[in-house]
Amino acid sequence: MSIVPHVSVLATPYLDQHCSACAAPAPETGLKRCPKCKAVYYCDKACQNRDWVWHKHECSALQTWAASAPSPDVMIPSDAVRCLGRILWGSQKEGPDSTWAREIRMMQSNRSTVHASSVEDHTYLAHSLVRYLGVRAPAELQPFSLSSAGDLVDLISRFTTNTFTLTSASLSPIGICVAPTVAFANHSCSPNAVIVFPRAQGTPASKEPSLNLVALRDIAPGKEIRISYVDTTLPKDLRQKELTEVYNFTCQCKLCTKPPAVDPRESLWCPKKCGGTCPLPTEEDNLFRCAKCGAGITNVDAVLDAARIGQQALDKATSLQSKDPAKATQLTTNIIPILISTGLTPSSHPLLAMTRLHQELLIASLPTSLSQETLDEVIRTAAKYSAGLQPVLPNGHPIRAIALAELGKLLAVDEPAPHDGPAQAATFPPSGPSRLKLAYESLVRAHEELLVGFGKANGGGHVGRDVRDAIARLEKEIGVWTAGVRNALEDSALAQRAQ
Incomplete structure (x- = not known):
């Protein structure tokens, strides 16, 4: 429509x-x-x-x-x-x-x-x-x-x-x-x-x-078309608070009445590092365990303190975003490591929201003359935000698609000082050809999701067209690089035969 x-x-x-x-x-x-x-x-x-x-x-x-x-x-x-x-x-x-x-x-x-x-x-x-x-x-x-x-x-x-x-x-x-x-x-x-x-x-x-x-998905005849009035990356209590105060009703949707055992919006990594996750503890209920191995959370007070401080810092940094971006960036830079060290997953609130704000602040302050370190830091932040959205929003959701597109575009930016080599291979983001390949893959995935979230009939809208053009440019760049490597190998082989 x-x-x-x-x-x-x-x-x-x-x-x-x-x-x-x-x-x-x-x-x-x-x-x-x-x-x-x-x-x-x-x-x-x-x-x-x-x-x-x-x-x-x-x-x-x-x-x-x-x-x-x-x-x-x-x-x-x-x-x-x-x-x-x-x-x-x-x-x-x-x-x-x-x-x-x-x-x-x-x-x-x-x-x-x-x-x-x-x-x-x-x-x-x-x-x-x-x-x-x-x-x-x-x-x-x-x-x-x-x-x-x-x-x-x-x-x-x-x-x-x-x-x-x-x-x-x-x-x-x-x-x-x-x-x-x-x-x-x-x-x-x-x-x-x-x-x-x-x-x-x-x-x-x-x-x-x-x-x-x-x-966003097939809707059967007779089924109601429903949109969200609030940010669905927020945990249940914050969604319900806004819906009550602004729209005057208590949500009874499936996500609110029958939430998953571990909602990714309110989750911690397993304290035993088994790869599973635990529900975020609350003041009323702090006896949560890992859904995979059953290990209990032992640092409940530290988690509650970090979540509370994180929310306060998020509110403060958001209010400062336009008035004092340097102070806002200082806040996000200091608080994000604390939230991560406490065990919050990338999709958990307030870490996800803080990561998004940090990305916006970093991009807004990017200098004309980029350093490799600055560019890599923005890419890492964009990657964490995109990863945090994956378990929270469905495939094709426009917010998720835009985040992927932003990551792909950042990866495609010319590197000021490429640092490819064995030592760099295991770190993120990669450098050189590996970086271009990851940029290409990210943009292709983003385009697929943009066609869903912004409509296939219009090519995913303005952003979809922009991403499609970026993919075409990368295909040419990767093609030129591949041809260059092939020619170099052929020249080397000819030289060896000539000897």
């Missing part, structure tokens, strides 16, 4: 990096800025004209907001406020009895049972929206078919419960969107479908951002 969302907006940091109409990344020639509000950007005149149906209201609202902003940090309202504004202007334009407006109203509201932790956020959002629209009180929202403060709360509840993350073709979050049809899909922590924005080749800008609902 492929549709254009009813409404989509970019998060503030991405307003000058992506088109506000089609969400495409900035071309080499740059984006064109709206000359009036100076807040939104477009690919070209065509995208600007197409978005004018929304932006003609939004433009003046953004200017008014900026004029009364108390500080430079809040010159532009949040993406939630801007998205709600577009929903109301759309409902006003289409009319309260239009299919467009009815579909918005059909989305589920949890107003009567909203979680206590969300009340303050909803209240703040309501006040911000009223200010953004230029009205003095909820009673003045009649032109938007909102007759009371209760109607406004209903709208905000529908919005927070049914909003999807707008992502780039490589799954980086860049904004939010509302698509009522796809919002009918219920949740499962082991979903049979996913939502992606693949940016398929040939799709016109007027059909972007194209939200695709893609099946």
